[in-house]
Amino acid sequence: MNRTAYSFVRTFAPEPARDLCSDRHYLLYASAGTLRLEAQGQTWLLPPARAALIEAGRPIRVGIPRPATTASVLFDTGWVPVPPASLTVFDLDPLARALLAECRVWGDSDEPLTAYAETLFAALSAVTWRLARRPSPVVVPAGRSPELRRALALTEQRIGDAISFEAVAAEVGLAPRSLARRFEEEAGMTWRAVLRRMRVTAAIERLAAGDTPVTDIAFAVGYGSLSAFNVAFKELTGRTPREYRASFRP
Structure with missing residues (x-):
C-alpha cells in the first residue's frame, strides 16, 4: 500500500x-x-x-x-x-x-x-x-521473574479488596522480605506504589467508560474514602478524577 x-x-x-x-x-x-x-x-x-x-x-x-x-x-x-x-x-x-x-x-x-x-x-x-511529548506517568511494571509477574497479577485481581502484601507473598511462595526485594530490583518501586498505580489505572478505565459517579469508582478500586482517592489520583496524574474525565470529553 x-x-x-x-x-x-x-x-x-x-x-x-x-x-x-x-x-x-x-x-x-x-x-x-x-x-x-x-x-x-x-x-x-x-x-x-x-x-x-x-x-x-x-x-x-x-x-x-x-x-x-x-x-x-x-x-x-x-x-x-x-x-x-x-x-x-x-x-x-x-x-x-x-x-x-x-x-x-x-x-x-x-x-x-x-x-x-x-x-x-x-x-x-x-x-x-x-x-506524545508529555507521556502519562500511569504505568505499571510488568516484571521479569515468574514470581513477580504472579504477584502483579494477584495484586491487580484484588485491587478492590482489602489486599495485603503478606498474603500476596504467601500465595507466590516467597517470604515478604524476598518479594519486597524482587519489587525493588525488577519494578524499581515498592509493592504499595505499584498497588496505587494499579488502582489509579483501573479508575481511569472506569472514568473513560461512562458516567459512573466518582465516589463509586473510588470504592470499586479499593479506596475507603473519596478524599484519599482524590489525593492519590491527583498526585499521579496532576488532575482530579473529575478534571481527568472532563479532559477527554468533547
Whole structure:
C-alpha cells in the first residue's frame, strides 16, 4: 500500500496478549473497550482516554482483556517525523479524539487519499506527536521473574479488596522480605506504589467508560474514602478524577 496514512478500524473479542510489530509508525487507540500494552518491562492500560505512539519496527505485546474496537492509524515513515520516543503512552485531548473519529473513514485501501483526508491525517499527526511529548506517568511494571509477574497479577485481581502484601507473598511462595526485594530490583518501586498505580489505572478505565459517579469508582478500586482517592489520583496524574474525565470529553 502506498498511502501516506490510513485508519485501522476493527472490533475484537477478548484475547490473550500477542506480539505486534509494524513497518509504519503506529498510533494505537481503542475507541471502545480497553487494550493492554506491554513493552520495555512495563504495562499500560489503554482505555479510550489514552493512546500509544509506537515507532516503526518497535515490537510490543498487545492484549485485549475485554471487547474492544480499535480506530488506530498507521503513518508512512517518510511522510511524518520520527516520533518523540520509540514508545509513548499519553492522554488524548478532545481535538485528538475528534480527528481520530474523522479519520476512520479512510481504511486500508489502495485508493489515494483526497486532499481533505491528507490534511486531516497531517493534523492528527501534529496533535498526537505534540501530546506524545508529555507521556502519562500511569504505568505499571510488568516484571521479569515468574514470581513477580504472579504477584502483579494477584495484586491487580484484588485491587478492590482489602489486599495485603503478606498474603500476596504467601500465595507466590516467597517470604515478604524476598518479594519486597524482587519489587525493588525488577519494578524499581515498592509493592504499595505499584498497588496505587494499579488502582489509579483501573479508575481511569472506569472514568473513560461512562458516567459512573466518582465516589463509586473510588470504592470499586479499593479506596475507603473519596478524599484519599482524590489525593492519590491527583498526585499521579496532576488532575482530579473529575478534571481527568472532563479532559477527554468533547
